[in-house]
Amino acid sequence: MKGLDTFKFEKSTQALDFSFWKSRNNFLLVLIIGIITFIAYIPNLHNGFVNWDDSANIYENFYILKISTWSDLVTYFGGIFTSTVIGNYNPLSIFSFALEKLTYGLNNPGWWHLDNIVLHLICVILILRISFSLGLKLIPAAFCALLFGIHPRRMFCMGCFSYSPYIITSNLSCLLPESTIHL
Numbered sequence: 001m002k003g004l005d006t007f008k009f010e011k012s013t014q015a016l017d018f019s020f021w022k023s024r025n026n027f028l029l030v031l032i033i034g035i036i037t038f039i040a041y042i043p044n045l046h047n048g049f050v051n052w053d054d055s056a057n058i059y060e061n062f063y064i065l066k067i068s069t070w071s072d073l074v075t076y077f078g079g080i081f082t083s084t085v086i087g088n089y090n091p092l093s094i095f096s097f098a099l100e101k102l103t104y105g106l107n108n109p110g111w112w113h114l115d116n117i118v119l120h121l122i123c124v125i126l127i128l129r130i131s132f133s134l135g136l137k138l139i140p141a142a143f144c145a146l147l148f149g150i151h152p153r154r155m156f157c158m159g160c161f162s163y164s165p166y167i168i169t170s171n172l173s174c175l176l177p178e179s180t181i182h183l
Contacts, residue, residue: 029142030128034121037149041120044113044158053162056086058097059106067098093165109161116158119167124149126174 049058058064063076063083080098081091096115104111127148131141157163 026138029138030125033124033128033142033146033149036146037121037124038117040150041113041117041158044117045110047113047159048109050160050162052160053086054160057090057094057162058101061085061094061097063094064097064101067101070102073098073102090165092168093162096164096168097161112161113158116161116164116167119164119171120149120158123167123170123174126171130174 049055063080066076067073076098077095080094083094085094100112100115124145128141128145131144132138136144157166
């Protein structure tokens with residue numbers, strides 16, 4: 001039996017030698033996965049804020065309430081990155097909430113949901129690229145991305161803004177291995 005220290009992954013040269021974005025078939029596959037994933041989340045566009053943590057994180061948050069102009073964002077920028085909300089330190093989420101409040105206000109949560117969907121779609125595309133770069137053929141890689149895109153566990157994160165840290169960290173986590181392959 002091989003020890004774990006002697007087990008090595010074969011590096012796939014397929015992803016390094018293949019220009020993924022130049023292939024029309026790849027583009028169509030990404031488009032199909034994106035459309036299916038987007039359709040799964042269309043009902044979220046009609047949802048509002050939820051009565052769990054959204055109140056504390058958004059419409060009762062001191063920094064979100066105080067920010068009404070771009071200069072306010074600059075003024076309270078440091079506070080966003082040094083404070084906690086209900087015991088959690090999520091500065092990127094609170095900063096994104098501040099940007100969304102400046103852009104859409106607090107009366108249009110459908111736009112906030114659309115932002116979450118777009119961030120999730122970016123992550124789905126990154127999952128496809130990572131799966132492909134790990135040596136999976138295009139169809140199995142597409143299946144992995146689609147499964148990630150429409151999995152019920154993701155639905156939970158997409159329905160409540162307070163869980164947007166999971167969407168943001170998913171994207172950041174996918175960017176690390178993605179940076180080692182050619183886009």
